[in-house]
Amino acid sequence: MEKKAIQDYYSDPMSHCYGCGRLNDFGLKIKSYWNGDESIATFKPKPHYTAFPGFVYGGLIASLIDCHGTGTAAAAAYEAEGRSMGTEPELRYVTGSINVKYLKPTPMDTELFLKGKVKEIKERKVIVDVELLANGEVCAQGEVVAIKIPESMIIGI
């Protein structure tokens, strides 16, 4: 497994995301790791990210799946081009759509584990399936349709 997080390869202008930007001081700083086949991330929610006492807020779960999904898309796209992450031109993805099924309440006070798998990869679109687990149980399943950001937009930000 790669030791540097996918998001830590993002260029500075692309690193302000509330979910995963290393330069967003208030954000969640989600870190995803890619092993060439699947991506993983772990996350321990702060106590205020609750839905009801004892259970994790669904919007946070969607956020984790979202950033893990777009990060996975970027890693897979570099791999498909036979390039290392961090090389130019930068490949970055935004979310075209997200679908999350909440299978069971997700407990607080435990580390969450995310696993991403690329379902489809095309020139401009990558579809990523993400599972979110707590204590070994799948609590949520997500699908992220990630859309490649035009290079001109990356430069323009």
Added chain:
Amino acid sequence: MEKKAIQDYYSDPMSHCYGCGRLNDFGLKIKSYWNGDESIATFKPKPHYTAFPGFVYGGLIASLIDCHGTGTAAAAAYEAEGRSMGTEPELRYVTGSINVKYLKPTPMDTELFLKGKVKEIKERKVIVDVELLANGEVCAQGEVVAIKIPESMIIGI
């Protein structure tokens, strides 16, 4: 339009949600209003809820749609029972699934507007369509499948 927000009718034990709980000091405090036909909410994101500079984070958009959707489900369910919100037994909904399509980047520095419509209402399930607009343009469309919480679980929390 009802002057008291749907979420302000939630009982204390059900008011700790990061998205919409009036008792969550760190949360977003989303407030939705129901007019018997549709629900509306407005929200002004803090500057750190960014995806890229200038644009709103998709996970925040999903959170807004989520809580606005489950709130709309509760309001519609009371109405279907011919009861006022706040009467017993309490009707509360959790998210079974959420689907969000990001149609265009959502600008920061403007108030966001959410509009909810009930698509289907059954004994245990309400499906709500939510549109999110900025400057009069629909930037995201969501569908929330809201599942009624068993009364025993409400009492037990």
